[in-house]
Amino acid sequence: MTTVAVAPTASSWPGLEKFNLVQDYLEKNKLLITEINNNHEIRSSEGLARNVHLIRELNNNVAKVVALYKDLSGSLEQQQSTV
Numbered sequence: 001m002t003t004v005a006v007a008p009t010a011s012s013w014p015g016l017e018k019f020n021l022v023q024d025y026l027e028k029n030k031l032l033i034t035e036i037n038n039n040h041e042i043r044s045s046e047g048l049a050r051n052v053h054l055i056r057e058l059n060n061n062v063a064k065v066v067a068l069y070k071d072l073s074g075s076l077e078q079q080q081s082t083v
Contacts, residue, residue, distance in 0.1 A: 015071070026065065028061055
């Protein structure tokens, strides 16, 4: 008999929404890092000034990812303790 893996749904694992948010932030961070690097290579005053804003946004996103991972960890621990 073959077992078929089924993707978790929000109803089967409440942390799925948070996991999806983490993925969204990581994709945004990838784009931010690319733009920051491009601005740094060009070295225009406008690009370097924009990097200040972009780096702040990147730092905020990283803090959000850390908080979401912390919540996910708690969610997984809670789910394991109920099993």
